[in-house]
Amino acid sequence: MTTTDRGLHGRVLESLGPAITAGEYPPGSVLRTDELAQRFDVSRSVMREAVRVLESMHLVESRRRVGVTVRPAREWNVYDPQVIRWRLAGADRPRQLRSLTVLRSAVEPVAAGLAAKYATAAQCAELTERALGMVAHSRGHQLEGYLIHDMAFHRVILNASGNEMFARLGDVVAEVLAGRTHHEIMFEDPDPAAVTLHVQVAEAVREGDALRAEELTREITVGALQELDILAP
Amino acid sequence: MTTTDRGLHGRVLESLGPAITAGEYPPGSVLRTDELAQRFDVSRSVMREAVRVLESMHLVESRRRVGVTVRPAREWNVYDPQVIRWRLAGADRPRQLRSLTVLRSAVEPVAAGLAAKYATAAQCAELTERALGMVAHSRGHQLEGYLIHDMAFHRVILNASGNEMFARLGDVVAEVLAGRTHHEIMFEDPDPAAVTLHVQVAEAVREGDALRAEELTREITVGALQELDILAP
DNA sequence: GGAAACAAAAAGTCAGACTTATATGTCACA
């Protein structure tokens, strides 16, 4: 669903956005709307709409008489899903993946604790189902099937926390997990210990044991961090 | 700095955005660009730019032949600073403040732990300075001065963590702290225990004691959560 | 009753003319 065609302005964005987040235009660079419109072969109105979107992401700033200036990375809206996707597709993917994994390590344990308190019966059911699915796909190079259940598992946890800010990180976590399977080195079957931990988290949530759910999830995320340390110490 | 005038399209946004996030248009409502342009007395081009921005925030979806439809709250980009500001200014401010405080309780302790590892000398210095500033303004109804130092303290922690995702939450945390002082009930001087905790966190970070910094910060955020529970159980 | 043709509605796109803010250079004056 990586944006087939959301109109001309969307196509421009999918070209300019990644270029900016990749650092192709250093902070302070000035772009002129007219020139961009020519380069992308679109009308000025379309170009302006694209610039407006980039501006709302704090990637650029548009000022009269000077042009569209690129803002420093520190000011970007790094939680914008589109920005995250662009950056994950770019060169500093490893750094980005690391930032997001640290974020996970902070958020997911707390979310799991809340999930133990507030998860509905249906959510508990799906959680166990997903954990079992992970077990079922944990051996014999079924990485793709494993990933599906892994992503769903964490999404359910985040949703069940009842906190909308946590829930909205579902896509991010999914992206990180997918990235690990697809791009990083993950040829072998997943760590059996990690699989067991997921089953235990499902248990703890089902039993309403918030403390245990939190602690077990912390172990999962610590494992994810260590995995990164091994790859890039 | 609440946006004086970022152009016509900015003024339209500052009117439409809050209305949508306030739930004035229930999910699925359809707006027509032409009608909106008339209502706000701007040209269609300006209106289209505004809609594009709202679309990038996932507040609305624009489809041919049907119009601009309002998306359900669950799909909004709730990490967008502008969306956060709009929601904090609206009716569900309490719920929003609560969500953000829970997010704080997850993020800040981990950030403090990392800060203990990575904070520069300058950051350590500012941290102690801010903590002392909080002490100095902790008695005798100097809430405004206290707030300044409190916001700065937490911002430094988040920056010193070295994680860009954490760093970008500085504004959010500041907003929450300001909200607590200005809108919620906070007539009396701040809790002396909380003030002490801040001083101790500064100490722990200075000494590089990650575990202690994390635990102490956890106590701070737990306190913030309890504060909310007292106000709205 | 279902498929195919048709019509209408709304967003999308474009081109051109005009307005406005503002960075920068110029010139007079101290």
Next chain:
DNA sequence: TGTGACATATAAGTCTGACTTTTTGTTTCC
């Protein structure tokens, strides 16, 4: 030489009107 006021050029901002495209709902015909 420095400083202030003023002029000018520039690029974004705005508006308008015409045209295109997609999609939905209706109607017609088998």
